[in-house]
Every structure is written in C-alpha cells, then in structure tokens.
Amino acid sequence: MTRFIRLVGFFAKKQLSGGTALLFVALIVLLVLVGMLTGARMLKDISRGLVQDLGTPAPSGPVVSVDVGSVHRQVWDATNATYWGTYPVGILAALRLTSRWLFIVLPFVGLLLASRGISQELESGLAQSLYVSPVRPSTLGMARMLGDSLSTSLLIGVGLAVALASGGWLVRLSVTTEQLVRSVGFIAILGVYTSVFILIGNLLSATLRSSVRSIWACVAVGLLVFAGHLIGENAFIATHPSYPTVPFPPREVNEFLYVHDMWSTGVVPTVEELTADATPVVYRYLLELEAHAQTVFDMVEADYWRERWYGFASPVHAIWEIAGQLLQDRHVDATEIFAPIPPLDPPPSIGTSLRRVWPELLGMFVVWLALFGLNVRVLSRMEA
Amino acid sequence: MLPIEVENLTKVYDGRAVVDRVTFSVPQRHVFGLLGPNGAGKTTTIKMLAGLIRPQAGTTRILGMDLTHRPLAVKAAIGHVYANMAFYPQMSGLDNLTFFGRLYRIGGKRLRRRVCEMLRFVRLWDERKKRVGKYSQGMKQRLGIARALLHEPSVLLLDEPTSGIDVQGINTVRDLIYHLRSQDKTILIASHQLGEIELISDSIGLLKGGRLITVGAPQEIKESLRGVLHKYVVHVSQPIEDFGVEVVQRRFVKDSNIVLASAPIESELAERFGADLVEAVDPTLEEAFLWMLGNN
Numbered sequence: 001m002t003r004f005i006r007l008v009g010f011f012a013k014k015q016l017s018g019g020t021a022l023l024f025v026a027l028i029v030l031l032v033l034v035g036m037l038t039g040a041r042m043l044k045d046i047s048r049g050l051v052q053d054l055g056t057p058a059p060s061g062p063v064v065s066v067d068v069g070s071v072h073r074q075v076w077d078a079t080n081a082t083y084w085g086t087y088p089v090g091i092l093a094a095l096r097l098t099s100r101w102l103f104i105v106l107p108f109v110g111l112l113l114a115s116r117g118i119s120q121e122l123e124s125g126l127a128q129s130l131y132v133s134p135v136r137p138s139t140l141g142m143a144r145m146l147g148d149s150l151s152t153s154l155l156i157g158v159g160l161a162v163a164l165a166s167g168g169w170l171v172r173l174s175v176t177t178e179q180l181v182r183s184v185g186f187i188a189i190l191g192v193y194t195s196v197f198i199l200i201g202n203l204l205s206a207t208l209r210s211s212v213r214s215i216w217a218c219v220a221v222g223l224l225v226f227a228g229h230l231i232g233e234n235a236f237i238a239t240h241p242s243y244p245t246v247p248f249p250p251r252e253v254n255e256f257l258y259v260h261d262m263w264s265t266g267v268v269p270t271v272e273e274l275t276a277d278a279t280p281v282v283y284r285y286l287l288e289l290e291a292h293a294q295t296v297f298d299m300v301e302a303d304y305w306r307e308r309w310y311g312f313a314s315p316v317h318a319i320w321e322i323a324g325q326l327l328q329d330r331h332v333d334a335t336e337i338f339a340p341i342p343p344l345d346p347p348p349s350i351g352t353s354l355r356r357v358w359p360e361l362l363g364m365f366v367v368w369l370a371l372f373g374l375n376v377r378v379l380s381r382m383e384a
Numbered sequence: 385m386l387p388i389e390v391e392n393l394t395k396v397y398d399g400r401a402v403v404d405r406v407t408f409s410v411p412q413r414h415v416f417g418l419l420g421p422n423g424a425g426k427t428t429t430i431k432m433l434a435g436l437i438r439p440q441a442g443t444t445r446i447l448g449m450d451l452t453h454r455p456l457a458v459k460a461a462i463g464h465v466y467a468n469m470a471f472y473p474q475m476s477g478l479d480n481l482t483f484f485g486r487l488y489r490i491g492g493k494r495l496r497r498r499v500c501e502m503l504r505f506v507r508l509w510d511e512r513k514k515r516v517g518k519y520s521q522g523m524k525q526r527l528g529i530a531r532a533l534l535h536e537p538s539v540l541l542l543d544e545p546t547s548g549i550d551v552q553g554i555n556t557v558r559d560l561i562y563h564l565r566s567q568d569k570t571i572l573i574a575s576h577q578l579g580e581i582e583l584i585s586d587s588i589g590l591l592k593g594g595r596l597i598t599v600g601a602p603q604e605i606k607e608s609l610r611g612v613l614h615k616y617v618v619h620v621s622q623p624i625e626d627f628g629v630e631v632v633q634r635r636f637v638k639d640s641n642i643v644l645a646s647a648p649i650e651s652e653l654a655e656r657f658g659a660d661l662v663e664a665v666d667p668t669l670e671e672a673f674l675w676m677l678g679n680n
Contacts, residue, residue: 006486017474125470129531132434133487134460383437 003135004143011147012154015113021155024109028159029166031105035098036167092179095164095186096327102190103316103323106156107225110194111218114148114201118379119211127384141202141379145372148198153191160187182350186326192364193319197222199371206378229316236310241299247288252281311360315367318360325357326350385448387412387539387570388433393442395428395594403428404594405442410572410587415565417581418574419673420591426574427466429591430543433572434464446539460488463537467547469528473517477508477527480516481534488535502530506560522553529560540564542573546580558584578670592677602669613675615667616643616650618657628656632675644671 015021121127131137164183168175200221205214249257256278271286311318354361388410395403403425410416418426431437433444435455444451446458471480478499485495503509506526516524525545532540545561546554558580564571565584575581581588582602589599598605613632618624623636629652633644643653644667653662667675 003486003489010483014472014474121470125466125468126472128431128434128436128464128466129470129484129528130487131436132459132462132464133484134456134489135487136456384431 007143008147011144012151015151025159029163032163040171092327106194107197108222110197111201114198115214115218116211118205119214131384138380149195232314253285389445414586415571417585417588424591425594463532463540465542467544471516478512506530522549540571617663619661
C-alpha cells in the first residue's frame with residue numbers, strides 16, 4: 001500500500017513538474033479572468049434592464065433577484081427564464097458564468113495531458129524499465145491514473161483559486177464561507193470531470209502506442225465532444241417547445257383586481273381566495289388562468305427532465321447542470337418556480353444541491369469507474 | 385535447478401513466428417551469448433524471459449520459478465539491461481535509481497547504500513545530481529546497469545547492452561560486464577556482434593528466423609564443423625575470380641584469397657595454384673556462424 005501511495009505521488013509530481021502544467025494553470029487563469037470580467041459586465045446590464053422593466057431597485061453587484069409575483073407573472077417568468085433557474089451571487093456567479101468555457105476546454109486539457117504519457121514511455125524504452133520491475137502492470141497503471149487525476153485536479157484548483165482571487169478583487173466580488181465550500185466542492189467535481197478525459201487519453205495512449213497518433217486521436221475525441229455539445233445544444237434549442245401565452249384578463253377582472261388592491265402586489269388570488277363579490281367572469285378567468293398555469297407547468301417540467309436526460313448524452317451539459325445546482329445561493333429548479341418563494345428564501349443546503357444532481361453525479365462516477373476498469377484491463381495486458 | 389531454463393518458447397506476431405520453439409538452459413555462473421542477425425528474435429526472447437511480453441507457447445523458468453505462475457518473484461530475481469536504456473529525463477541519476485529501487489521494495493538505509501554503491505560501480509558518482517536528460521547514451525547505459533544490479537539479482541539479461549554508444553562507452557560497458565562475470569552472476573547476453581559475445585561467453589546460441597540453430601561452447605561449435613566446413617588460404621596476390629571448384633565463400637584479404645567450401649578441395653586448389661601456395665586452416669567462429677546462417 002505504501003508503495004502504491006508513493007507511486008501515485010511520484011506520477012502526480014511528475015505531471016506537476018512538467019512545463020505543460022504551468023501552461024495549463026496560465027490557461028485556466030486567463031479563461032476565468034476573461035469570463036469573470038465579461039460576466040460582471042453582463043450582470044450589470046441585466047440589473048440595469050430589470051430597473052427599466054420592473055422599476056425595482058437595481059440589485060447590488062452581480063446579483064439577479066427573483067421577484068415574487070402572481071402565478072401568471074411567475075409562469076411568464078418561467079417561459080423566459082426556465083433554464084436561468086438559479087441565481088448565484090458573488091464568487092459563485094463568477095464561477096458559474098466563466099466555467100462554461102472551462103467545460104469545453106477541460107476535456108481537451110485532460111486528453112492532451114494524458115495523450116503522451118504511456119506511448120512516450122513505450123517509445124523511449126522507459127516502459128521496459130518500469131514493467132520489468134516486480135510491480136503489477138495494473139498497479140503501475142492505477143497509480144499513474146490516480147496520480148495524473150490528482151495532479152490535474154490540483155492544477156485546476158490552483159488555477160481557479162488564483163483566477164478567482166485576482167478576478168474577485170478586480171470586480172469586487174463578495175465571498176462567504178458557504179460560497180467558498182460550494183466553490184471548492186465544484187472544483188473537486190471539475191477534477192473528476194477532467195479525469196474522465198485523462199482516462200480516455202490514457203487509454204488511447206496505451207492502445208495506439210505512438211505519441212503522434214495518440215495526440216491526434218485525443219484532439220479528435222476533444223473535437224467530437226465539442227461538436228457533440230454544439231450540435232446537441234442547438235438541437236435542444238431548436239426543439240424547445242413554445243409556451244402558450246397568458247390569457248388576457250377581461251376588463252371586469254382588471255376592475256376587480258383594482259378594487260381589491262391586488263395590482264400593487266401582483267399576486268392574483270386563487271379561486272378559493274375570492275371574495276363573495278366576485279363575478280362569474282372573474283371566476284371563469286381565474287379557472288382559465290389556473291388551467292393555463294397547469295399546462296405550462298407540465299410543459300416546463302417535461303422540458304426540464306428532457307434537459308436532464310440530455311445531460312447523459314453530453315458530458316459538457318451534465319457538468320453545466322451540476323454547476324447550476326451547486327453554484328447557487330437561492331431559488332432552485334424550474335419546476336419550483338411556481339411555488340411561492342419568499343424574497344429572502346435561504347439557499348438550499350449543499351447536500352440538497354448535490355442531491356438534486358445525483359443522476360449526473362452518478363453518471364459521471366459510473367463513466368469514471370468504467371473507464372478506470374478498462375484502463376486497468378488494457379494496462380495489465382500491455383506488452384512493453 | 386538451473387538459473388535459466390527455456391523450453392519451446394514461441395511468440396507469433398501477425399501469423400509469423402518470430403521466436404519458434406526455442407529451447408536452451410544456462411547453468412549457474414555461466415555467460416550465455418544469444419547471437420543472430422537483426423530480426424532473428426533475440427530481443428523478443430529476452431523480453432519474454434523478462435516478462436515484458438507473453439509467449440504464445442512454451443515455458444520459462446528462472447531459478448526454478450515459472451514466469452507464468454510467479455511473474456513478480458521472477459522479476460525480482462532478474463536484472464534487465466537493454467539497448468538505449470531510458471530514464472526519467474527530468475530527474476537526476478540518483479533520483480532515478482532511488483525511484484527504481486523502491487519499485488524493487490528496497491528502502492531506507494539499504495536503498496541509500498545500494499544507490500551509492502551502484503553509482504560508484506558504474507562510475508557515475510560525480511554525475512549523480514545531473515539530470516539524466518543531459519547524460520550521454522553511454523552514461524545512460526551505465527546507469528541502466530546500475531539500475532539492473534540495484535536489487536542484487538542472480539540472473540542478468542543483457543540485450544545489446546553496447547548498442548548506440550561510442551567506442552569509449554563500449555569499452556566501459558564491456559569492463560563492467562567482465563566484472564559482473566567475475567561476481568558469479570548468471571548472464572544471458574544478446575548481441576549481433578560476435579566479437580563481443582565470443583570474448584565473454586561460456587556458451588553460445590545462434591538464432592535465425594526465430595529458431596535456435598545451434599547451441600554450445602564456442603570451441604565445441606567450431607569443432608562440430610570439422611569435416612563440414614573447410615577453409616583454405618590461397619597465397620596469390622591477385623583476387624581470384626574462378627577457383628575451378630564450387631566454393632561457399634571467397635574473399636581477398638591483403639595478399640591472399642580466402643576460400644570456404646562445404647567439401648574438401650585442397651587437392652583441386654593445389655593442382656590449380658601449386659601446393660606451396662595453398663594452406664588449410666580452421667574456420668573462425670564468425671565464419672562458422674555465417675556459414676550456418678547461410679545453410680539454415
């Protein structure tokens with residue numbers, strides 16, 4: 001066991017000491033910084049837009065708040081912002097807005113970092129020195145995979161920490177302990193996500209036995225992931241259902257709401273809450289409104305689950321979903337948009353956030369395990 | 385129990401047997417030379433003995449242990465040196481040896497002592513902190529010998545250990561092998577350079593096209609060819625094109641013509657060139673091997 005741990009440490013150190021590692025950290029820092037600055041600007045524009053549209057005070061910093069409105073107001077919101085489902089603030093907003101690019105870049109990084117590892121050892125003859133030693137090839141392989149994955153996770157962590165600290169200072173981001181915990185958790189998941197691609201790179205490297213061929217194969221896989229993501233996203237958007245519009249209230253309903261001072265809150269009462277003076281027209285409209293809400297609710301829910309399942313086909317989308325859940329402070333997923341959410345509703349706990357994305361997390365873990373097993377099998381049969 | 389026993393070892397690549405039912409054994413404290421042209425199957429045989437590739441058929445026993453059943457124990461008992469040894473280039477020679485020592489479960493004071501001893505033995509002590517990437521190929525080969533000896537193996541497998549290094553480096557590596565020979569190690573050395581093998585080997589095996597065509601002590605092999613291969617020196621200072629009889633090989637060296645034949649032709653040559661100009665001599669081992677390679 002001690003020897004195995006030492007081997008893991010050795011391979012991790014070897015990966016970290018390479019020049020590629022520094023390049024990798026620099027790339028992450030650059031990407032996140034650019035993303036953070038762009039994100040900060042974007043959120044500022046959204047805040048300005050909210051002031052103009054709703055007349056609400058501008059949210060401070062990169063924050064988008066959820067309005068608690070009437071059912072039809074919320075349905076309307078849902079049609080526009082179904083997948084904007086969560087509203088992170090501070091450091092979480094920065095991570096979430098910038099990490100979308102990381103989801104595409106990290107597969108390339110993982111694949112390329114691993115692409116030459118084994119094939120280069122085979123080409124240089126180093127593999128003979130390693131595999132002639134009294135250590136099982138599978139043990140060597142497992143140590144290498146864990147070492148590479150750990151070092152890459154560490155690189156991602158360092159890169160993101162440097163970027164968030166410097167970027168946060170530049171755009172004046174706030175940070176709380178919980179946000180920090182969520183960020184660290186998310187960075188760890190990013191490490192697992194990247195290590196999935198490290199395992200693919202390792203597999204290609206061991207199977208193709210040539211650095212050049214392996215690099216090209218890894219680039220091809222990376223492009224495939226990217227292309228798959230782009231095609232999938234566009235196909236998803238193209239097939240997005242259009243929601244029915246909210247039925248226009250007749251004049252009588254408007255008058256009723258005005259008389260009962262319901263315009264100021266924007267909350268339309270339910271049929272049970274109606275006062276005795278409500279006319280049949282008001283009753284009918286409210287029933288129509290509730291039916292409409294139910295229709296849209298069903299559509300949103302179906303769409304939401306369609307998106308969740310799509311996450312299994314596209315790893316980039318899956319990690320985006322995880323980011324959406326983990327990097328949030330308040331409000332949850334689209335189906336809950338119909339529930340009354342108090343303005344200061346506390347954010348879900350980290351455990352709740354993780355539970356919401358268990359299918360994606362489980363899927364990623366299963367893929368990781370399968371690839372790990374396949375790697376061990378290939379490496380234990382490999383001839384040096 | 386013999387240190388190295390190989391029986392019907394076979395390896396097939398793409399339907400072609402690159403090692404074909406090879407059988408030999410090496411007694412304790414012997415140096416066994418595996419000879420053959422490029423592509424004869426020497427490296428593949430050594431790699432199978434080292435457990436780096438799996439044979440399709442046959443058995444290999446090192447110190448009585450079957451490689452298939454006890455691969456780790458066998459690997460712990462052998463030291464392997466190959467052509468163009470490679471190490472982690474960004475690490476120093478000292479760090480590389482320490483890393484490989486740990487793979488052999490050597491640790492603590494013993495590891496430090498062995499690493500120092502080996503670095504001194506291969507004359508790399510002064511270069512121990514230098515990155516291996518800056519080592520010459522000769523230095524890497526010496527470091528390779530140090531790595532192979534680190535765990536004090538009883539059996540050494542040397543595959544073209546002097547390949548790709550300069551003359552000075554070759555001499556240093558040769559000296560090290562001579563020294564190892566005197567240290568009671570059982571050594572299997574593969575090379576295509578007969579001169580190198582002949583000098584140090586107790587017995588020799590000749591591989592051709594994956595098959596072992598002869599095994600024995602150099603003198604035995606030469607003697608086995610008496611009456612089969614005949615060598616004559618014809619002291620004529622001009623190259624002779626036609627000897628009037630069938631010859632296996634002819635060449636002109638200095639002021640003489642050297643002739644190899646598979647039948648005695650002394651009388652025919654004496655009749656054509658004069659008896660005082662024709663001399664019958666023993667073929668060299670190299671000539672014997674070349675003849676064998678041509679005849680098999």
